[in-house]
Amino acid sequence: MGIINTSRIKSPWIMHFDNSSCNGCDIEVLACLTPLYDVERFGIVNMGNPKHADVLVVTGPVNRRTARVLKNLYAQIPDPKMVIAVGTCACSGGVFHNCYNILGGVDKVIPVDVYVPGCAAKPEAIIDGVVLALQKLSKALGVAK
Amino acid sequence: MIENIKEIKKDELLAEVKKFADAKARFVTAVCNDLGDKLEVTYFFNMSPGMEMHGLRMTVGKDEEVPSTTGIFLTTVLIENEMKEMFGLKVKDIAIDFGGHMLLAQDSPVTPMLKTGAAGGKGGE
Amino acid sequence: MAPRTVAPFGPQHPVLPEPIQLKITYEDEKVVDVVPAIGYGHRGIEKACELNEYPKNIYLCERICGICSCIHGISYCEVVERLWPIDVPPRAKYLRTIWSEMSRTHSHLLWLGLLADAFGFESMFMQFWRIREKVLDLLEMTTGQRVTQSISVVGGVRRDIDDEQKKKCIEVLREVRKESEALINVLANDYTVKARTVGKGVLTKEQAIALGCAGPHLRASGVKEDCRMQGLQAYGDLGFEPIVEKDGDCYARTLVRCRELLQAIDLQLEAFSKMPEGEIAVRPKGNPPANEAVYRAEQPRGEVFYYAKGNGTRNLERLRVRTPTYANIPSLLVMLPGCELPDVPVIVLSIDPCISCTER
Numbered sequence: 001m002g003i004i005n006t007s008r009i010k011s012p013w014i015m016h017f018d019n020s021s022c023n024g025c026d027i028e029v030l031a032c033l034t035p036l037y038d039v040e041r042f043g044i045v046n047m048g049n050p051k052h053a054d055v056l057v058v059t060g061p062v063n064r065r066t067a068r069v070l071k072n073l074y075a076q077i078p079d080p081k082m083v084i085a086v087g088t089c090a091c092s093g094g095v096f097h098n099c100y101n102i103l104g105g106v107d108k109v110i111p112v113d114v115y116v117p118g119c120a121a122k123p124e125a126i127i128d129g130v131v132l133a134l135q136k137l138s139k140a141l142g143v144a145k
Numbered sequence: 146m147i148e149n150i151k152e153i154k155k156d157e158l159l160a161e162v163k164k165f166a167d168a169k170a171r172f173v174t175a176v177c178n179d180l181g182d183k184l185e186v187t188y189f190f191n192m193s194p195g196m197e198m199h200g201l202r203m204t205v206g207k208d209e210e211v212p213s214t215t216g217i218f219l220t221t222v223l224i225e226n227e228m229k230e231m232f233g234l235k236v237k238d239i240a241i242d243f244g245g246h247m248l249l250a251q252d253s254p255v256t257p258m259l260k261t262g263a264a265g266g267k268g269g270e
Numbered sequence: 271m272a273p274r275t276v277a278p279f280g281p282q283h284p285v286l287p288e289p290i291q292l293k294i295t296y297e298d299e300k301v302v303d304v305v306p307a308i309g310y311g312h313r314g315i316e317k318a319c320e321l322n323e324y325p326k327n328i329y330l331c332e333r334i335c336g337i338c339s340c341i342h343g344i345s346y347c348e349v350v351e352r353l354w355p356i357d358v359p360p361r362a363k364y365l366r367t368i369w370s371e372m373s374r375t376h377s378h379l380l381w382l383g384l385l386a387d388a389f390g391f392e393s394m395f396m397q398f399w400r401i402r403e404k405v406l407d408l409l410e411m412t413t414g415q416r417v418t419q420s421i422s423v424v425g426g427v428r429r430d431i432d433d434e435q436k437k438k439c440i441e442v443l444r445e446v447r448k449e450s451e452a453l454i455n456v457l458a459n460d461y462t463v464k465a466r467t468v469g470k471g472v473l474t475k476e477q478a479i480a481l482g483c484a485g486p487h488l489r490a491s492g493v494k495e496d497c498r499m500q501g502l503q504a505y506g507d508l509g510f511e512p513i514v515e516k517d518g519d520c521y522a523r524t525l526v527r528c529r530e531l532l533q534a535i536d537l538q539l540e541a542f543s544k545m546p547e548g549e550i551a552v553r554p555k556g557n558p559p560a561n562e563a564v565y566r567a568e569q570p571r572g573e574v575f576y577y578a579k580g581n582g583t584r585n586l587e588r589l590r591v592r593t594p595t596y597a598n599i600p601s602l603l604v605m606l607p608g609c610e611l612p613d614v615p616v617i618v619l620s621i622d623p624c625i626s627c628t629e630r
């Protein structure tokens with residue numbers, strides 16, 4: 001197991017899912033992957049398939065229709081997994097928290113490990129969030145980082 | 146004040162919309178308003194080419210049926226479905242009928258845009 | 271007859287950053303039918319806007335969409351100003367124009383990057399997004415935020431651009447123009463790009479009008495319509511001319527956006543040189559009166575329509591927003607049937623879909 005756990009922490013694969021966000025945080029997540037911030041230099045790769053992912057990055061508040069999709073994706077990610085809620089509205093619902101079609105933050109539906117506030121969350125903050133998630137993960141696995 | 150709005154009756158709707166279609170106008174959108182016991186629907190068209198806008202306005206009772214304009218402008222399909230689910234406007238024979246669940250999910254509140262609609266609290270506080 | 275297969279495209283799909291689902295029926299490789307299933311992004315902002323007081327709605331309207339948020343905020347302010355009506359000071363009009371064009375620049379760069387990504391041109395994607403960061407830095411410098419700027423208030427704008435910032439903006443914009451020109455040259459003349467876009471998803475002029483399309487999508491089909499032609503804000507002084515292409519395919523749409531990108535930068539540079547001195551905001555008196563107003567502005571994705579109805583209180587009676595993608599989705603029903611399955615992502619992307627806008 002040693003090598004798998006080490007590579008999990010050294011090169012986490014993330015998957016991004018957009019609930020019903022305003023796009024602001026989505027494009028900031030994408031911006032993290034592009035040359036100025038370039039998270040790929042830390043071994044972080046963006047994946048389209050939940051079965052390959054270690055970290056689920058969720059943006060936007062959960063609405064009544066995406067709740068099912070989100071639960072489904074969460075169930076498809078193999079253990080151990082981490083969930084990062086990016087943006088104020090993924091943390092708590094933000095500006096939309098009382099709208100009729102919104103259930104609230106991501107933690108209403110699936111367990112969240114790291115919260116990254118900000119509307120929109122800055123790419124630096126998102127990278128910090130991923131680093132924090134990896135520290136949590138390495139603690140849980142008992143691997144020194 | 147909005148310029149160029151023509152008040153019409155419900156039965157004239159299709160004929161009037163047809164006139165815009167014949168004039169090669171571009172459908173912009175429709176707006177539904179809750180007036181208490183009635184609904185007010187305004188259709189907006191852009192006279193292409195150019196930027197001049199015209200409107201057709203009709204007032205209907207909340208339980209009256211309204212003909213669908215999707216036979217003339219296919220693009221009204223989204224807005225008619227939306228008015229149907231948000232305001233409970235009874236539109237007949239829409240080309241693609243989402244059955245009241247285009248935007249709203251199965252467990253969302255029904256007709257939330259009506260003034261009496263139980264729509265949770267006020268968002269954004 | 272070949273057997274038919276139904277495949278869902280989305281709601282979580284690598285080319286689409288946003289949730290929309292298309293139920294695609296296909297025979298062999300040919301698409302025969304498409305049904306869009308939307309609603310994954312519906313929040314209920316229109317209702318929230320009725321329940322909140324009118325100055326607060328700016329923040330809600332900006333969050334209809336994070337990419338064109340600046341123009342959403344400005345359009346909301348403009349429509350509410352029309353209820354009184356309030357006349358905005360000339361400098362504020364120029365500032366609004368500059369920020370609108372700046373967000374158009376970043377949005378078109380974003381889209382060109384996504385398009386390159388859709389057919390696997392990864393390095394081009396990275397290059398466009400690298401340039402885009404420079405524009406975002408300008409936005410951050412002048413407004414204080416990268417994405418949701420909240421720069422416009424009812425009656426004017428919240429901040430001024432001073433001379434030092436102006437100099438920096440002009441310098442960076444010139445740089446951005448030069449770099450984008452070089453990239454556009456590659457994108458527009460590349461053999462593979464042409465193979466994937468020329469003749470795909472054709473929409474004729476008549477179809478585009480009948481389907482009520484908006485924005486670059488409409489102009490790529492040869493219709494000369496652009497809300498900036500109304501000459502509002504500072505566009506009247508800047509001598510704006512819409513950009514039109516004739517072919518109506520994915521390639522024409524790409525070209526329209528490429529040329530608009532360069533035009534947007536030129537408009538900003540011109541606006542900087544003509545900007546008058548003076549006040550940047552006036553204070554609205556009392557509450558929005560009982561009146562109705564509509565306002566149309568050109569967003570990066572097309573025409574946005576705002577309708578507001580006041581009732582003399584601090585809350586609005588009704589606010590309706592029709593966003594450009596709302597008008598462009600029906601055209602997918604015409605463009606997709608008959609195309610090959612691998613072209614679906616490119617055609618869907620060519621309307622520049624913005625789902626959170628559409629569903630509010």
Ligand code: SF4
Nearest residue numbers: 022024087088089119
């Ligand atoms: S936190 Fe703000 S910017 Fe991010 S998705 Fe939510 S509303 Fe948009």
